[in-house]
Amino acid sequence: MTWPMTWPGRWRTRWRWWVSFCAERERPTSLALVRLGVGLVLFADFAQVAHLGVVDVLWGPSSEGGLGVANTLPGTPVLAHAWFGASLATARGLHALALVSSLTLALGLFSRTSALALFFASTQLAAILPFADRGIDMLLRNVLLLLACSGAGAALSLDAWRRHRALLPDVTVTAWPRRFLVLQLVWVYFSAGLHKSQLTWWPAGDFGALYLILLDPHFARADFSSWLADVYPLTQLGTAATMLFEVGAPLMGLSLYFRRTAHRGGVMRSVFARLRVREVWIALGVAFHVGLVFTLRLGIFPFGMLALYWAFFTPDELHDAASRWRTRRAMTAAPSSSS
Amino acid sequence: MLRAVLRWADLRAALLLFVLGVSAIQGCPVPRVQPHQVDRPIGQRELARWSRILGVPAPELRERVLDVSAEASRALDTLGAPFAPFYERTLTTQRWSLFPLADPDPWWMHVEGRRVGGPWELLYRPNDPQHARLADVLEYRRIRGTWNPGATAPRDSYPRFVDWIARELLAQEPELDEIRVRFSRYHINLPHEAPDDTTSWHFEERRRR
Incomplete structure (x- = not known):
């Protein structure tokens, strides 16, 4: 006869499971691709600021024509102002730090330091002019903290080349940062879905939200007013798909759990596997963001989000896919080389 | 160990x-x-x-x-x-909203200039290729964040934005004497709704040379 586990025993078992889950390791490939994507997106954004010549007006002090008034607030909320003074030099210095550290992050040069430096620069620029800091900037700051705690620089990086003379060395890193990034993404979308309480996002509002947004002149990429009403049902479908994608994000989390525990079997696991919930959800997400690129002016938002999608794939999946592609290429080349 | x-x-x-x-x-x-x-x-x-x-x-x-x-x-x-x-x-958060409101009464910024005693000329408004002065700067996401109004009022940075855009335009167009920035507001009807063509003007700010 087996005694039922006691309450403390049950919690001890769960704690041990959590400790071993946080200690699991994997190859750094997925995180490295996230690092590369985030670095490139932010570098492009800060380079665009320089190209447009608006560094001073965005982040300079109000006394020098800057748009923000942080330098006038008592007990300034901007650490950089407290340390270096509120000046054009500080603004340009912070921008330069953001530009350089985003590039070194992308290249994987002193990756953790680059991530932290970029995080610092980003927070200071946001504190100087909060209106110029958008949701994607806040999300990427969260990601930078994760990258700084991860082994994202251990592959596809100058750091990897310096240490191992290889871009994909045979090393492992802790897996929890990638998993936390997956959780972060699922939460971003679910939270966004929950905040869409306006009825035009729902059947009671005729699923009219996307139609209204595509006619907003400040965000629409072009003037769609001459023909958008003719494809109104398509916009309704787009609105419904957006809500399904966002509010359905926890199903994505569940599908990942089911994949990890596939050995337990069960109806739900086989239904999720048969419906390919994970693949469908990721495909919806990619389509959603690619659609945004072509229809709305949202800056780096769709690119920044897509840069994070590498986290949805385990490093083993990426390596297997790369192997299959190399094998297919070799098989395609073989007949011509043997004739 | x-x-x-x-x-x-x-x-x-x-x-x-x-x-x-x-x-x-x-x-x-x-x-x-x-x-x-x-x-x-x-x-x-x-x-x-x-x-x-x-x-x-x-x-x-x-x-x-x-x-x-x-x-x-x-x-x-x-x-x-x-x-x-x-x-x-x-400046991080875990509360995320992506277009929580699809506004049926959007704002539409107009940047206009005039010579001394002359009529107002439209210089820029979004999604109008015929009037696209400084469009690349004004439509850059961080700059847009400083002038795109909230639901009922402009951003706190709006007056300084007008100062700046007026300085830029007056420097580039020596014949202009005054710059005006204002927002029209109109209603977008869903296809099955009765038309509502009401338009109004808001948040007008002017700067002279």
């Missing part, structure tokens, strides 16, 4: 659980509805719709929503108070 490794593993797991817990508190989707949000036109339309759906009179629904929101916000703020400084300093 092994004991040190095991202790670090436990400490790491505890820290990560702590981070998840704090994030869950900060990101808890408690409604934070303010009276001015309910009282603006889009809020009134939503209130009327929900009142019909729920069968609750609109004034009563308004009071209930504000009361529940205030109580829930107070409770969550108390719970999250120890961690608030971190989020304030790092």
Whole structure:
């Protein structure tokens, strides 16, 4: 006869499971691709600021024509102002730090330091002019903290080349940062879905939200007013798909759990596997963001989000896919080389 | 050595659980509805719709929503108070909204200039290729964030934005004497709705050379 586990025993078992889950390791490939994507997106954004010549007006002090008034607030909320003074030099210095550290992050040069430096620069620029800091900037700051705690620089990086003379060395890193990034993404979308309480996002509002947004002149990429009403049902479908994608994000989390525990079997696991919930959800997400690129002016938002999608794939999946592609290429080349 | 490794593993797991817990508190989707949000036109339309759906009179629904929101916000703020400084300093969050409101009454910025005694000439407005002065700068996301109004009012940075855009345009166009920035507001009808062509002007600011 087996005694039922006691309450403390049950919690001890769960704690041990959590400790071993946080200690699991994997190859750094997925995180490295996230690092590369985030670095490139932010570098492009800060380079665009320089190209447009608006560094001073965005982040300079109000006394020098800057748009923000942080330098006038008592007990300034901007650490950089407290340390270096509120000046054009500080603004340009912070921008330069953001530009350089985003590039070194992308290249994987002193990756953790680059991530932290970029995080610092980003927070200071946001504190100087909060209106110029958008949701994607806040999300990427969260990601930078994760990258700084991860082994994202251990592959596809100058750091990897310096240490191992290889871009994909045979090393492992802790897996929890990638998993936390997956959780972060699922939460971003679910939270966004929950905040869409306006009825035009729902059947009671005729699923009219996307139609209204595509006619907003400040965000629409072009003037769609001459023909958008003719494809109104398509916009309704787009609105419904957006809500399904966002509010359905926890199903994505569940599908990942089911994949990890596939050995337990069960109806739900086989239904999720048969419906390919994970693949469908990721495909919806990619389509959603690619659609945004072509229809709305949202800056780096769709690119920044897509840069994070590498986290949805385990490093083993990426390596297997790369192997299959190399094998297919070799098989395609073989007949011509043997004739 | 092994004991040190095991202790670090436990400490790491505890820290990560702590981070998840704090994030869950900060990101808890408690409604934070303010009276001015309910009282603006889009809020009134939503209130009327929900009142019909729920069968609750609109004034009563308004009071209930504000009361529940205030109580829930107070409770969550108390719970999250120890961690608030971190989020304030790092300007990070776990409350995310992507286009929570699809505004049927959008703003449309107009930047205009005129010579001394002359008529106003349109220089820039979004989605108008014929009037696209400084479009690449004005439509850059960070700059747009400083001039794109909220639901009922312009951003705090708006007057300084007008100062700056006026300086830029007057420097580039020596014959111009005055710059005007203002926003039209109009209604977008869904295809099945009765047309409403009402337009109004808001937030006008002028700067002279």
